[in-house]
Amino acid sequence: MSAARLDATHDPLLLSWVESANRPGADFPIQNLPLGRFRPRRSDEPLRAGVAIGDQILDLRLALEQCPWADDVYPLLGPLAAGDVNSFMAMGRSAWRRLREALSEALAEGSDQGPFLELCLLPQAQAEMALPCRIAEFTEFHAGIHHAAAVGWLARPDHPLLPNYKWVPLACHGRASSVGLGAEVRRPRGQVKGAAEAPEFVPTRRLDFELEIGVVVGRASAPGEPLTMAQAEDTIFGLVLLNDWSARDLLAWEGAPLGPFLGKNFATSISPWIVTMEALAPFRRPQVRPAGDPPPLPYLDSAANRAAGALDVVLESWLATPAMVQPAPLATSSLLDAYWTPAQLVAHHASNGCPLHPGDLLGTGAISGPQPGQGASLLELTQGGRQPLTLPGGEQRVFLHDGDSVILRGSCQRRGAVRIGFGTLVSTVRG
Structure with missing residues (x-):
């Protein structure tokens, strides 16, 4: 069953440079990386997609703009930066896995991308959440x-x-x-x-x-x-x-x-x-x-x-x-x-x-x-x-x-x- 494949993103020894993600019992350790949509609280900014990591949200619009990525990752981040989770989902499982792999590497302890992505975090307490995708039916x-x-x-x-x-x-x-x-x-x-x-x-x-x-x-x-x-x-x-x-x-x-x-x-x-x-x-x-x-x-x-x-x-x-x-x-x-x-x-x-x-x-x-x-x-x-x-x-x-x-x-x-x-x-x- 393809969806049950284990890889390096599930490594129980993997830690993140986002300290709150390493706390025992955290809902959103680096092994999770769920997707949602949000905007900063009390703002009229457009919705964008983010990834929950510890008690933070990695803003994927800022991550696309401010952090270097492998060439094949940019097309995956594009719809998410625009808040269009449905278009990203429509890309299929190979795209889902590739982005998860890239995010896991970027958020892992010692990542070269860490200094760029530190500027792309927003505390979850400061976010206004929206439905994680457009509900079709x-x-x-x-x-x-x-x-x-x-x-x-x-x-x-x-x-x-x-x-x-x-x-x-x-x-x-x-x-x-x-x-x-x-x-x-x-x-x-x-x-x-x-x-x-x-x-x-x-x-x-x-x-x-x-x-x-x-x-x-x-x-x-x-x-x-x-x-x-x-x-x-x-x-x-x-x-x-x-x-x-x-x-x-x-x-x-x-x-x-x-x-x-x-x-x-x-x-x-x-x-x-x-x-x-x-x-x-x-x-x-x-x-x-x-x-x-x-x-x-x-x-x-x-x-x-x-x-x-x-x-x-x-x-x-x-x-x-x-x-x-x-x-x-x-x-x-x-x-x-x-x-x-x-x-x-x-x-x-x-x-x-x-x-x-x-x-x-x-x-x-x-x-x-x-x-x-x-x-x-x-x-x-x-x-x-x-x-x-x-x-x-x-x-x-x-x-x-x-x-x-x-x-x-x-x-x-x-x-x-x-x-x-x-x-x-x-x-x-x-x-």
């Missing part, structure tokens, strides 16, 4: 089997998983227009059915989060041309944290027979840094299915995917209320608990000839763990609202109140590799 999958089973049990205790679940990666289309960084999320209004015959049009009373991963498509596929598993793997640029907000009471009334609509499309929040598949190479794992489960159909199967299609990403959710001094942990789970791998999601999406575009975003669906207390949503953690959560200080929550902040984090670590992180995705509910 958004699709929400349902790949978290433990979430699917837990939510299904609330509605269908005798058969929580529908018969198609283990055969087909289920999904619905969302709205790219409402994908954002999610600093603030407005409580949506919609139709809610109570005891009265007529529904009400009111603000949702059951606002919830869903802890997910977003798969960022880097390369286009042609209309009418399905992708093999190998092609699907080679299409994925990287991953982001994703919170697919849910108005549970709106969903309950509008969901039949066509599925989610206004209860989902009002907001989807993603983190500002795309962690590339190259950075994630040390954390690939075999795809393992429970004994007795059906094998994937051939178009969703490959030896490479079975050997290393899964990704070991630890996911955490936290909640902060206006009355709390410190956020409280809610749950921890792992992307290894997903039933379908990222490549399978991409391959299935294109299997009927649906074209993909650079910047397409595929949500995995809520990734819950198998144990009680590992739910990736309040719907699961409160058993459908029947068991309120008691927070430090005595407050209780069933669903989110105005002023509450949901905090999502993700990280990868294993013996013999340097830990990398996704940063933090923080969103606050406003009425």
